[in-house]
Amino acid sequence: MVTEHVAGKNRGTVMLYALSTCGWCARTKDLLKELGVAFDFTFVDLLEGKEQDEAMDQVEKWNPKGSFPTLVIDNRKSIVGFQEREIREEFCA
């Protein structure tokens, strides 16, 4: 799966599943950058065929609705949607 890395403070594995066209995905990405957290992201709509299916399986594992953005933190929890307060609390603590 094609992922891109954004450098920052190490807070465990932070993976953002996003769509390249989605406004709330963009806001989530900007918020993570503002918080200075190291994270990886992938634009699932830009993946093709099997790779996209595999990414969707990952998303659905954490978020059965398969919606975006889905943020998976350290393989222990997920935050679905642009939940600004929840994301801030997660990384400001």
Add this chain to the structure above:
Amino acid sequence: MNGKSTSETDLDRVYLSLKNEAEDGGYRFNPDVEFTKNLIRGLLKNEQRYGYRACPCRLASGKRADDLDIICPCDYRDPDLDDFGACYCALYVSAAIALGEKQVVPVPERRPPRSLRKSGGAVQMVSAVQAPVFSLPVWRCKVCGYLCAREQPPGICPICKVTKDRFERFA
């Protein structure tokens, strides 16, 4: 020259025409113009890659029949406006949000998950129609609820402008 690229001029044109269309039908656009234009950019990108304006905030399959419910305006816009004051993307918002009296909140996904959509494409919301009681079939726009009694649904919904294939038999 106004310094804008062709695609930016296109974007402004589509933005204005969709906004006017929405307002003519009693709907409202998100007052955050930059955010809204970004969503329209997504719609235009989807039109280019899929051939139809699939929701920019959902993953489209690329098959129109499977994505009918998420072609903008989507089948979920009106219930989301009722319950949350915004559609899933927050392209369309309630009067209170348009006037700045309330803020947009994240809208949970209402569309059924992939596993429940697989058979028969977009989810059929109405069961088989019983024996007709009217002299003409009644068609319902799945996006805005507009009803009309005629042999076939209209080519374009006169209220929300979606295409004929977004209508279902109502009675």
